[in-house]
């Protein structure tokens with residue numbers, strides 16, 4: 001029986017990993033064995049540590065590039081490495097700038113088609129920021145195109161972070177979604193807390209799953225996806241994002257910046273910054289924290305992480321040399 005694959009898409013910081021953690025927990029509660037493929041734009045893996053807390057979960061990570069373009073050739077081998085543990089379902093968490101249609105297409109290649117089937121594309125939206133993407137990223141045509149595709153290709157859209165917006169904003173978001181996708185289901189959530197029953201429909205322990213009800217069985221949906229991919233490749237042979245850059249800011253344990261200085265540093269660069277995350281130690285105690293900057297908000301959590309601290313930032317046209325210089329000046333000033 002072919003293993004159902006659930007693709008999680010959505011822009012940087014919208015709540016995909018939060019959803020993935022819920023899905024993995026739910027899978028375990030149902031006796032369903034999950035396999036996970038996580039893709040990160042940066043060289044370092046922040047979310048993997050959190051997911052690794054589910055100790056016996058089968059995880060593959062594809063770092064330093066986007067699986068829908070620069071890392072596409074590695075998709076099949078990474079997915080095939082999940083197979084020996086016989087997962088009942090595979091969750092693929094894409095980078096925030098990935099076009100999920102490309103993954104749908106890759107799953108129809110002969111090497112994967114025999115063992116896997118695309119069950120569902122779920123797109124998570126950040127309710128606080130999604131309506132601004134077109135204007136904020138107007139100078140990056142490819143990125144705008146990719147973000148539109150994330151909505152158009154979705155079977156299920158989760159409008160997340162509803163705690164940060166008013167009901168009238170949610171109405172506008174629903175209208176905007178329906179203009180682009182009139183067939184998907186929509187749920188409104190905080191912290192990606194969604195009813196799991198529909199998501200697990202047809203996913204059973206021990207993989208003797210019925211194939212019915214998946215996207216692959218619905219020939220028409222797949223052909224729409226395939227046709228739009230061909231159009232996409234024709235019109236956009238470039239990657240799904242163009243000016244998005246990732247870089248690491250070194251975190252010296254002997255001389256770390258304070259929380260306030262880090263926050264000010266990022267806030268001053270908010271126009272070009274899309275996302276930041278990392279494990280950092282804070283003075284004076286050296287307590288490790290998981291730090292996240294998403295949708296222009298900063299989140300801090302204490303953590304049991306015991307590796308070397310690091311901080312990854314993602315932004316538009318980042319000037320690496322200049323940022324590193326400013327960062328080093330900041331660290332020396334502490």
Ligand SMILES: Nc1nc2c(ncn2[C@@H]2O[C@H](COP(=O)(O)OP(=O)(O)OP(=O)(O)O)[C@@H](O)[C@H]2O)c(=O)[nH]1
Nearest residue numbers: 012013014015016017018096161190191292294299
């Ligand atoms: N206020 C608020 N914060 C949320 C909500 N959902 C997630 N967050 C926070 O937003 C940040 C980003 O969430 P993630 O789940 O890591 O987002 P992501 O889409 O996986 O991010 P990338 O992997 O960088 O693309 C984290 O600090 C979450 O705790 C929500 O509903 N409301």
